[in-house]
Amino acid sequence: MPADPLYPPRPAAPPAELPLLRYLWAFRHNGIKAWPHAAYEDDVRVRTMFGRKILLANTPDAIRHVLVDNHAAYGRTRATIRIVRPIVGRGLLLSEGDEWRHQRRTLAPAFAPRSLGLLARHVATVADETVARLDRQQGRPVDLAAEMQGVALEVAGRSMFSLEMGPFGAAMRPMLLRYGETLARPRFLDFLMPVDMPTPHDLLRRRFERRWFTLMERLMAAREAAPSAEGSARDLYDLMREARDPETGAPFTAAQLRDQVSTMITAGHETTAETMFWALYLLAQSPEWQEALAEEAAGVDLSPDHAADALDALPKTRAVVQETLRLYPPGWVMVRAALEADTVADVAIHPQDAILIAPWVLHRHVKLWNDPNRFDPTRFLPGAAPVDRFAYLPFGIGPRVCIGAQFALNEATLVLARLVGAYQIRLMDSAPVLPVGIITLLPDRRLPFSLERRRPRSVPTQRAA
Numbered sequence: 001m002p003a004d005p006l007y008p009p010r011p012a013a014p015p016a017e018l019p020l021l022r023y024l025w026a027f028r029h030n031g032i033k034a035w036p037h038a039a040y041e042d043d044v045r046v047r048t049m050f051g052r053k054i055l056l057a058n059t060p061d062a063i064r065h066v067l068v069d070n071h072a073a074y075g076r077t078r079a080t081i082r083i084v085r086p087i088v089g090r091g092l093l094l095s096e097g098d099e100w101r102h103q104r105r106t107l108a109p110a111f112a113p114r115s116l117g118l119l120a121r122h123v124a125t126v127a128d129e130t131v132a133r134l135d136r137q138q139g140r141p142v143d144l145a146a147e148m149q150g151v152a153l154e155v156a157g158r159s160m161f162s163l164e165m166g167p168f169g170a171a172m173r174p175m176l177l178r179y180g181e182t183l184a185r186p187r188f189l190d191f192l193m194p195v196d197m198p199t200p201h202d203l204l205r206r207r208f209e210r211r212w213f214t215l216m217e218r219l220m221a222a223r224e225a226a227p228s229a230e231g232s233a234r235d236l237y238d239l240m241r242e243a244r245d246p247e248t249g250a251p252f253t254a255a256q257l258r259d260q261v262s263t264m265i266t267a268g269h270e271t272t273a274e275t276m277f278w279a280l281y282l283l284a285q286s287p288e289w290q291e292a293l294a295e296e297a298a299g300v301d302l303s304p305d306h307a308a309d310a311l312d313a314l315p316k317t318r319a320v321v322q323e324t325l326r327l328y329p330p331g332w333v334m335v336r337a338a339l340e341a342d343t344v345a346d347v348a349i350h351p352q353d354a355i356l357i358a359p360w361v362l363h364r365h366v367k368l369w370n371d372p373n374r375f376d377p378t379r380f381l382p383g384a385a386p387v388d389r390f391a392y393l394p395f396g397i398g399p400r401v402c403i404g405a406q407f408a409l410n411e412a413t414l415v416l417a418r419l420v421g422a423y424q425i426r427l428m429d430s431a432p433v434l435p436v437g438i439i440t441l442l443p444d445r446r447l448p449f450s451l452e453r454r455r456p457r458s459v460p461t462q463r464a465a
């Protein structure tokens, strides 16, 4: 077990600003190691790369300016478009301007509270199946990272497509993993070349993109072939297919629908899986919180019919999820390219300069958090001092805020409650697990957990008078 389990291990920050080559190397191998110690204390840090400024914004005011007040002056960077487009196409994540507005307006109802109720049922069903499977493996070490990836993919598949993801997951996971290990790592030319001038890596990415979208089309074909329930929409796919732009009445074209499907699966499942994994990793080192959550879970009905109602009765579990997202934000950096001249934190910004808003740094910034590296879910319990909403950005903020934020929070809360309610979870080895930032924030190694079935808790009885 690590020295002080309430201070989970993290990679050492470099003592000083890295020279350019090592800075780029860090982004290719583990981006959270790109920033020096001082980044966690300074309001803003500026460096240049190929004649362009890169500004790391750490103050709520600067972040509000870039992501909210003047958001139209910023877009996705060349490197982001190159790396992310092959897995999300022209769906919501990468679209800009009028195209983005059309997509966001059209998709919004699919993520409204009514749809989140549908989701809770799917989550609870997958969580029950996971517990049943883990029960059959009693006594054997469990790879909870792989388990959580399976859970998140299955939830995404069922809530979006009402399809079991087994065969598709078996094809998708290795593809995404391989992409993350190779083509998703930024190269020099990704920053330098305009997006419409393909680099050698872009050609490989396009090949990947063709294979990936063929798989997405197979998945959609399987869904279309499945018998449909009469009446109201039954899953996110129905909701997206039936969605109409509120202003023009236009539906998505077949290609747009495929790109949205791909966006929702990729943007949604890995991030949520990591959140659940890191939460379990933290809880395995904090028996007190684990017990508190088990007790909370014992008092609620987490079955598929009642899961949606259970959410309000799980404040501690939700606080653990929120604290996990603070310490291990899967979206560890948001990058914007300036489209026009601007001023951010008194620094003159020119077109093509980059603004970095890094939840990894922000959430551990000494001016914004008390004892920032400590795992302390009480920060998010009802009644705690409110958290500055520009200092805590696991889902971003402003018009481009994550459309699946509630979906993810609900899913992670329900799965965590179900698992911790069922098992006492322990680490089986004491070597630290460190986060690695490439597209999201993965653990640097797989580690075994032991799961021991909890005895059913006795229901408190009224004392005889």
Ligand code: HEM
Residues within 6 Å of the ligand: 092, 093, 094, 104, 263, 264, 265, 267, 268, 269, 271, 272, 275, 329, 330, 331, 334, 335, 393, 394, 395, 396, 397, 399, 400, 401, 402, 403, 404, 405, 407, 408, 409
């Ligand atoms: C814990 C899980 C998740 C985390 C940490 C996360 C994080 C983020 C962040 C930080 C952004 C903003 C990016 C930016 O401003 O540059 C974002 C956007 C987005 N997320 Fe999530 N996300 C999660 C789950 C999901 C889920 C479950 C879905 C879909 C079902 C989803 C779909 C999207 C989409 C489509 C966008 C782009 C929104 C837009 O540009 O209008 N995410 N997410």
